[in-house]
Amino acid sequence: MYLRPQADEFPVFYKGYIDTVGDDVLVELESQIDSLPKFLSEISEEKACYAYAEGKWTIKEVVGHILDTERIMSYRALRFARQDATALPGFDENDYVKYAHFATRSLQSLVDEFIVLRKSTMYLLKSFNEEELNRSGISNDRPISVRALVYILAGHVNHHQHILKERYL
Template identity: 45%
Template structure:
C-alpha cells in the first residue's frame, strides 16, 4: 500500500474552496477513514424513521433524502475525478452545481434506504479502486472545476465532504426532528 495516503494533502494540492473538507479529516490512514465512514453513515441513516426522511430544517433547505442524494453525488464526482487523474486524464473535468444536481434529481421520491444502498456501493467501489493505486498515482493531478487537484487531495476531500454533511445532518436536522 502506498504511504502517500497517510499524509494530509498540502494546501497547494486543491482549491481553497475545499479546505473546509480536507481539514475535517485527521491525518491518518485515509482508507481506514473511508471504511469507517461507511459504517457511520449506515448507522446514522438506518436510525432514521420514514417520517424523518422528508424533514427540512428550514424553508428552501434540502430534505434529509436530498442531503443523502447530494452526499452520493459528491462521492460519485470525487471518485470519478480520482479515477480519471490516477489514470492520466489530461482533459479538464467540469465542476458541478450541487443545487442544480439536487433540483434535477428525484431524491425526494427515492426511499432513504435506497439512497443509503447507493452510498455503500459507491464508497466500496471507491475504496477498492484506491487500494489498487500505485504509490505514484496518489500524487498525480488534473484540473477539475478550473483548479488543479491531486488524487490524494480528492480522497481527503471525499472523506471530508461526507464528514461535513454528517455534521450538518446531526446539528441542523436531527436536533429539530420530533
C-alpha cells in the same frame, strides 16, 4: 497510509472537508461504510423528508448529494490518476439535487446505494500507488491532486453528517 495533501494540492474551498479527516484516510473511508448507515438508520422515513428551512435540502436530498459527489470525485480521481490531461468542469450540486428525485426514494434505498458505491470507490482508491496519488489535474478551473480528492471524499461525508446532526436532528 496516504499522506495528507498539502495546501497547494487543492482549492482552498476544500480545506474544511480535508481538515475533518483523521490520520488514516483509508480507515476513515472504510469506517464510513458502517458509520453513516448506522447514523442514518436512526432517522425515520418521515423525518428524512424534513428540511430545516425553506429552500434547504431534505435529509434524503443531502444523502443523494453525498452519492452524486462520491461519483464525481471518484471519477475525477480516476481520470487524473490515469494521466488524463482533460480539464474537467465543475458541477452545480443544487441542480443535481433538483433534477434527481431523491424525495421519491426511500432513505433505506439511498443508504444501500451509499454502501455499494463506497465499497466500489474503495477498490478504486486502494488500487492507486504513490505515483498515481501524486498526480493532479484541472477541475472546475483549478488544480487538484488525486490524494486531495481521496481526502475530500472522506471529509465531504464528515461535513454533511455534522450538518445533519446540527441542523436537522
